[in-house]
Amino acid sequence: MTLDSRIPPGPIAEKWDSHRFSMKLVNPSNKRRFEIIIVGSGLAGASAAATLGELGYRVKVVTFHDSPRRAHSIAAQGGINAAKNYPNDGDSIHRLFYDTVKGGDYRSREANVHRLAQVSLNIIDQCVAQGVPFAREYGGLLDNRSFGGAQVSRTFYARGQTGQQLLLGAYQAMARQIALGNVELHNRTEMLELVVKDGRTAGIVCRDLITGEVFSLSAHAVVLATGGYGNVFYLSTNAKNSNVTSIWRAARQGAYFANPCYTQIHPTCIPASDDFQSKLTLMSESLRNDGRIWVPERGDDDRVAGQIPEGDRDYYLERRYPAFGNLVPRDVASRASKREVDAGRGVGPMKNGVYLDFADAISRLGAPVIEERYGNLFQMYERITGEDPYKTPMRIYPAVHYTMGGLWVDYNLMSNLPGLFVLGEANFSDHGANRLGASALMQGLADGYFVIPYTIGDYLAPLLGEKPVPSDDSAFAAAETSVHDRVSALLSTNGTKSVDHFHRALGKVLWDNCGMGRTEQSLDKALSEIPAIREEFHRDVRVLGDGESFNQSLEKAGRVADYLEFAELMCLDARHRKESCGGHFREEYQTEEGEALRDDENFAYVAAWEWLGVGREPTLHKESLEFESVQLATRSYK
Amino acid sequence: MSEKMHMELKVWRQAGPGQPGRFVTYDAPGVSPDMSFLEMLDLVNERLVEDGEEPFAFDHDCREGICGSCGLMINGQAHGPERATATCQLHMRKFSDGDQVTVEPWRAAAFPVIKDLAVDRSTLDRIVEAGGYITVATGSAPDANLIPIPKPVADASMDAAACIGCGACVAACPNGAAQLFTSAKLQHLNLLPQGQAERWDRTISMVEEMESFFGSCTNHGECEEACPKSISIDFIALLNRDYVRAQLKQRRLAGQSFP
Numbered sequence: 001m002t003l004d005s006r007i008p009p010g011p012i013a014e015k016w017d018s019h020r021f022s023m024k025l026v027n028p029s030n031k032r033r034f035e036i037i038i039v040g041s042g043l044a045g046a047s048a049a050a051t052l053g054e055l056g057y058r059v060k061v062v063t064f065h066d067s068p069r070r071a072h073s074i075a076a077q078g079g080i081n082a083a084k085n086y087p088n089d090g091d092s093i094h095r096l097f098y099d100t101v102k103g104g105d106y107r108s109r110e111a112n113v114h115r116l117a118q119v120s121l122n123i124i125d126q127c128v129a130q131g132v133p134f135a136r137e138y139g140g141l142l143d144n145r146s147f148g149g150a151q152v153s154r155t156f157y158a159r160g161q162t163g164q165q166l167l168l169g170a171y172q173a174m175a176r177q178i179a180l181g182n183v184e185l186h187n188r189t190e191m192l193e194l195v196v197k198d199g200r201t202a203g204i205v206c207r208d209l210i211t212g213e214v215f216s217l218s219a220h221a222v223v224l225a226t227g228g229y230g231n232v233f234y235l236s237t238n239a240k241n242s243n244v245t246s247i248w249r250a251a252r253q254g255a256y257f258a259n260p261c262y263t264q265i266h267p268t269c270i271p272a273s274d275d276f277q278s279k280l281t282l283m284s285e286s287l288r289n290d291g292r293i294w295v296p297e298r299g300d301d302d303r304v305a306g307q308i309p310e311g312d313r314d315y316y317l318e319r320r321y322p323a324f325g326n327l328v329p330r331d332v333a334s335r336a337s338k339r340e341v342d343a344g345r346g347v348g349p350m351k352n353g354v355y356l357d358f359a360d361a362i363s364r365l366g367a368p369v370i371e372e373r374y375g376n377l378f379q380m381y382e383r384i385t386g387e388d389p390y391k392t393p394m395r396i397y398p399a400v401h402y403t404m405g406g407l408w409v410d411y412n413l414m415s416n417l418p419g420l421f422v423l424g425e426a427n428f429s430d431h432g433a434n435r436l437g438a439s440a441l442m443q444g445l446a447d448g449y450f451v452i453p454y455t456i457g458d459y460l461a462p463l464l465g466e467k468p469v470p471s472d473d474s475a476f477a478a479a480e481t482s483v484h485d486r487v488s489a490l491l492s493t494n495g496t497k498s499v500d501h502f503h504r505a506l507g508k509v510l511w512d513n514c515g516m517g518r519t520e521q522s523l524d525k526a527l528s529e530i531p532a533i534r535e536e537f538h539r540d541v542r543v544l545g546d547g548e549s550f551n552q553s554l555e556k557a558g559r560v561a562d563y564l565e566f567a568e569l570m571c572l573d574a575r576h577r578k579e580s581c582g583g584h585f586r587e588e589y590q591t592e593e594g595e596a597l598r599d600d601e602n603f604a605y606v607a608a609w610e611w612l613g614v615g616r617e618p619t620l621h622k623e624s625l626e627f628e629s630v631q632l633a634t635r636s637y638k
Numbered sequence: 639m640s641e642k643m644h645m646e647l648k649v650w651r652q653a654g655p656g657q658p659g660r661f662v663t664y665d666a667p668g669v670s671p672d673m674s675f676l677e678m679l680d681l682v683n684e685r686l687v688e689d690g691e692e693p694f695a696f697d698h699d700c701r702e703g704i705c706g707s708c709g710l711m712i713n714g715q716a717h718g719p720e721r722a723t724a725t726c727q728l729h730m731r732k733f734s735d736g737d738q739v740t741v742e743p744w745r746a747a748a749f750p751v752i753k754d755l756a757v758d759r760s761t762l763d764r765i766v767e768a769g770g771y772i773t774v775a776t777g778s779a780p781d782a783n784l785i786p787i788p789k790p791v792a793d794a795s796m797d798a799a800a801c802i803g804c805g806a807c808v809a810a811c812p813n814g815a816a817q818l819f820t821s822a823k824l825q826h827l828n829l830l831p832q833g834q835a836e837r838w839d840r841t842i843s844m845v846e847e848m849e850s851f852f853g854s855c856t857n858h859g860e861c862e863e864a865c866p867k868s869i870s871i872d873f874i875a876l877l878n879r880d881y882v883r884a885q886l887k888q889r890r891l892a893g894q895s896f897p
Contacts, residue, residue, distance in 0.1 A: 129779035140786025172771035
């Protein structure tokens with residue numbers, strides 16, 4: 001099957017406008033004759049549900065959360081980018097487009113990114129009108145700040161809780177549609193299978209997480225907006241329940257999975273404190289503006305930080321990158337910390353971190369200035385570690401944060417399965433091999449508010465008059481049986497080890513071999529170890545309780561089972577991509593300065609994988625990336 | 639590095655909605671002071687699985703204090719002993735070796751127990767659906783900088799909007815009232831210029847929806863004390879003010895005159 005990205009013809013700045021005109025429309029009174037299922041209630045899912053409900057479609061929203069407002073978008077801190085150019089500092093749609101393509105290390109699709117930059121303007125308008133309390137200047141107008149990878153200030157923010165406020169805006173707009181009866185909410189419900197019939201997406205099979213009932217929902221189209229798969233590493237900054245299940249279930253039905261190896265590692269997180277650590281907490285990277293990163297010269301130096309004299313410290317970023325020092329890009333900073341810790345110079349009780357030291361800044365600027373700049377972060381750090389960063393240096397270490405890969409979609413955000421749309425972090429389309437800060441929120445809302453409402457109509461219009469496949473059709477019955485079988489297999493294995501045991505084991509293999517640095521050898525190792533863990537999981541996992549009630553171990557077991565299949569694809573993709581780009585760093589391919597070395601001649605394409613079964617080699621489909629508006633260049637921030 | 643602690647947990651176990659529940663005591667040795675409270679529960683649960691006993695259920699997700707999923711009564715205090723801290727951000731170093739810790743679900747008529755420590759809080763969603771929004775069709779918004787909003791107003795709105803919807807205010811209230819939650823959502827929107835068009839209708843619908851599920855506020859102030867985001871009880875005063883004004887306006891619209 002050839003991959004048709006359906007990029008509209010014409011100059012980049014006119015593609016979206018001309019496409020909007022050429023797409024088919026569903027007239028207002030006919031919209032209620034179409035049913036749409038949306039899975040996920042984060043920024044992308046909630047904004048899509050609110051908008052499609054408002055347009056008159058009959059929408060069902062499925063979320064495993066108790067309330068749609070809990071979706072992990074809520075945890076985003078920093079902000080949302082938009083090319084408003086309010087600060088008059090040289091921003092434009094084209095510059096946001098350019099920065100995003102470059103930041104993604106030239107592995108994203110130009111046309112999608114340009115549309116994202118265009119609709120970024122509408123997002124801010126929409127959110128302000130909804131009552132999102134963005135930060136403001138004293139004159140009452142909106143404030144902006146700068147963020148990594150850009151030389152302009154284009155980031156809008158609501159304290160350190162931008163994701164929360166944007167999600168509440170979308171959730172409230174959706175709540176209004178729920179009250180009006182346009183959107184039907186299925187909370188505490190998990191999608192466990194995608195149903196495809198006669199080449200079209202027909203619906204999904206779900207499990208009611210409270211009663212255990214397995215049931216089918218059918219519709220004319222299914223929209224997946226279920227976020228990323230960073231938790232495949234077990235430890236990440238993602239919420240505990242974030243998972244790959246819905247997109248993996250779709251991949252098993254034939255949806256192509258694109259660029260699964262593109263994962264983003266954030267340099268400044270609080271390191272794990274013990275083996276029972278359940279997740280990692282991000283500390284804003286703005287801390288690197290005033291903190292100095294160092295480790296002791298000698299790995300066996302047991303003195304507390306304050307007693308180690310200057311001569312026995314290695315400020316390795318300042319030493320290796322004198323021009324940028326502590327402000328090198330995320331991926332460079334992350335890899336440098338890993339190198340020190342791997343060499344045995346890590347600090348802290350588990351020797352798994354590096355120091356981020358504010359002593360110089362405090363003596364230069366005074367504690368009150370530092371408190372004003374970072375007070376809330378220092379407080380959060382102290383709450384978690386019990387250490388006072390005004391007195392002793394912070395300990396930080398990189399952690400998995402975001403996944404750029406996801407299901408393959410065309411320009412209309414439709415996967416290769418007709419009628420299956422994928423939005424937000426769950427798709428692959430906009431961030432290439434590396435996402436810039438404050439761009440995830442922008443993409444989620446762009447997809448949900450301003451892209452899918454147009455493009456879904458183009459798919460639905462020709463289906464007018466057709467009923468969805470009934471949910472008692474044999475295709476649904478077969479999918480329900482498969483869900484029942486999986487659930488009972490997990491419950492009846494009756495082994496000796498907990499689900500978390502296997503998840504931690506998988507996470508360690510991936511972190512060690514498919515993490516910040518990857519090599520042919522490490523990936524071979526991972527690929528030989530993952531099937532063994534998977535096999536042991538299915539033989540020896542212990543899931544207690546039953547399938548007819550609220551059973552969190554069972555939920556977790558299903559998700560980990562899917563991770564154990566998906567992880568293999570991720571490593572295969574990483575092994576096949578013999579170049580370094582963005583978050584994918586193959587140690588064999590680097591410049592003399594240790595920067596990522598791309599191979600545009602051989603790898604300027606999207607790798608879209610067709611899954612063929614457990615233990616079978618997946619088929620690779622390539623969508624070659626054409627760069628017409630941005631010149632391919634070596635990414636340099638020096 | 640730090641010494642391990644030995645705790646004793648009394649955990650509420652309940653098989654399902656409407657079923658009888660009881661406290662079960664669990665021995666919890668080997669607790670690191672650096673663990674979060676939820677990681678301590680993970681540890682105990684992991685051992686229960688080893689021993690063949692079903693782990694207890696509790697809601698949690700982001701573990702960064704922002705999603706509002708977690709929420710436990712810890713020794714009778716909503717979210718435990720540390721002020722302005724959600725359960726997931728509470729760490730074991732706030733306890734002492736040998737402590738007995740009682741862990742219960744939120745107790746409120748409007749939050750029925752689903753299982754063990756997990757409760758159904760969807761009544762809070764019903765309050766938002768009743769009017770906790772500003773009606774603005776996607777695409778119809780004017781330019782974002784068209785309406786200047788004085789910084790203190792935006793800041794006050796943000797103070798209210800910081801609510802995470804965890805339900806601690808209800809659990810802490812002797813009356814099981816949801817005034818703090820409702821007032822926070824109401825004032826987030828009512829304080830803003832964009833929220834004025836629907837202000838009075840919003841106030842009445844949200845308050846009435848709230849009263850159909852929750853108890854009445856008698857100004858105990860326990861809610862503010864328990865709130866992990868330190869939402870001020872002043873917002874309840876603003877809710878009461880808006881409610882009275884909304885009632886008057888409604889009657890005026892019904893043809894009655896007021897001085």
